[in-house]
Amino acid sequence: MNTPLWEVFVRARNGLAHKHVGSVHAADATMALQAARDVYTRRGEALSLWVVPSHAIVASDPADRESLFEPTGSKIYRHPTFYEVPDEVGHM
Amino acid sequence: MYTQALNTRETTTESSPDADRFQARIDAEERIEPNDWMPDAYRRSLVRQISQHAHSEVIGMLPEGNWITRAPSLRRKAALLAKVQDEGGHGLYLYSAAETLGVTREELQDQLLTGRARYSSIFNYPTLTWADIGTIGWLVDGAAIMNQIPLCRCSYGPYARAMIRVCREESFHQRQGFEIVLTLCRGTPEQKAMAQDALNRWWWPCLTMFGPPDTDSQHSDTSMQWKIKRFTNDALRQKFVDATVPQGHFLGLTFPDPDLHLDEATGHWQFGAIDWAEFRAVLAGNGPCNRERLEARRKAHDEGAWVRDAALAYAAKQRNAA
Numbered sequence: 361m362n363t364p365l366w367e368v369f370v371r372a373r374n375g376l377a378h379k380h381v382g383s384v385h386a387a388d389a390t391m392a393l394q395a396a397r398d399v400y401t402r403r404g405e406a407l408s409l410w411v412v413p414s415h416a417i418v419a420s421d422p423a424d425r426e427s428l429f430e431p432t433g434s435k436i437y438r439h440p441t442f443y444e445v446p447d448e449v450g451h452m
Numbered sequence: 453m454y455t456q457a458l459n460t461r462e463t464t465t466e467s468s469p470d471a472d473r474f475q476a477r478i479d480a481e482e483r484i485e486p487n488d489w490m491p492d493a494y495r496r497s498l499v500r501q502i503s504q505h506a507h508s509e510v511i512g513m514l515p516e517g518n519w520i521t522r523a524p525s526l527r528r529k530a531a532l533l534a535k536v537q538d539e540g541g542h543g544l545y546l547y548s549a550a551e552t553l554g555v556t557r558e559e560l561q562d563q564l565l566t567g568r569a570r571y572s573s574i575f576n577y578p579t580l581t582w583a584d585i586g587t588i589g590w591l592v593d594g595a596a597i598m599n600q601i602p603l604c605r606c607s608y609g610p611y612a613r614a615m616i617r618v619c620r621e622e623s624f625h626q627r628q629g630f631e632i633v634l635t636l637c638r639g640t641p642e643q644k645a646m647a648q649d650a651l652n653r654w655w656w657p658c659l660t661m662f663g664p665p666d667t668d669s670q671h672s673d674t675s676m677q678w679k680i681k682r683f684t685n686d687a688l689r690q691k692f693v694d695a696t697v698p699q700g701h702f703l704g705l706t707f708p709d710p711d712l713h714l715d716e717a718t719g720h721w722q723f724g725a726i727d728w729a730e731f732r733a734v735l736a737g738n739g740p741c742n743r744e745r746l747e748a749r750r751k752a753h754d755e756g757a758w759v760r761d762a763a764l765a766y767a768a769k770q771r772n773a774a
Binding site: 361362363365381382383384385386387388391398399402403419421422423 | 485487488489534537538541544545548549551556557558613614617621760763764766767770
């Protein structure tokens, strides 16, 4: 059996979201955390680590990019600059 | 560093609407991500290059590991341990990047252990004295940095991101190596002679690390077109020589090249002819340490088998108990 693959996420500072940095192979969650610590945080890069089994991640297909994301392209009324506010009103 | 795989030719140039769109994205400096459409030749080329790069990092631990127990002080020992650990880490970032292209870690390891995969020719030279450890950091890692900095802008996202991490760490490697050589050069005549001897042995093999001359290899054309590679072998080699020669002179060392001179007109250091027959022999498996390196790697892999098996058995047992 091949050793399972885990995706590694690192939080560099409190206040930041965890960010994907790469992957490790490990037999179980405890060993995955230890491997992630050794591989991705040798120079104080982390305050917190997540490891997630790679197979648990569901990703969108790049081929679906248009049908998924294009519809928002035309909805410019979702942006504040779509609306007219006279200069005299000042910053809003 | 360790991008000699770029010198293997990919002849397949596909022409299709997908391929044209792909090239347009590359030309627009867009990054390609794992699930995006890509030509088969691009995928093959990247798997070969990234895995060869990973293998080089892993094999690169061996010549330096040779000196960990014999480092001359605790400070040097701690630094060397950290450096060798970094090389292992770099190998793992790179395997992880290669796996996003659809190969498994086990396949890649198997290619290395069965001798089907290549790694950088430089690691088939022996580390005979402590000065070699300094010289490897100064020259081999110095050459690696020249090669790797442009790879941070490689068109394939996961490779570029791995290279950014590697480059950030590599600078420590070069500086600690230079410091070792500097200390020897300021030491006794015997110590300085040791540094000179190491430079004599490593200088030419380091120049071959950049791969064959551009006149011999139009091989990298597709790599350039795909923006996997951004500079030619000769351009990177010249950059390395220009940066390194003044450092060697600062140390009071002599480069083992009677033809080496500064070309006033161009500002470049001109160097003598490189022995490409030796380079090809080392790549073909006939360097001083090829057999030893692979044997050490196989031995470590085999002797670690029971640990991997036990970890998997324990994980299975925990799952069943839950």
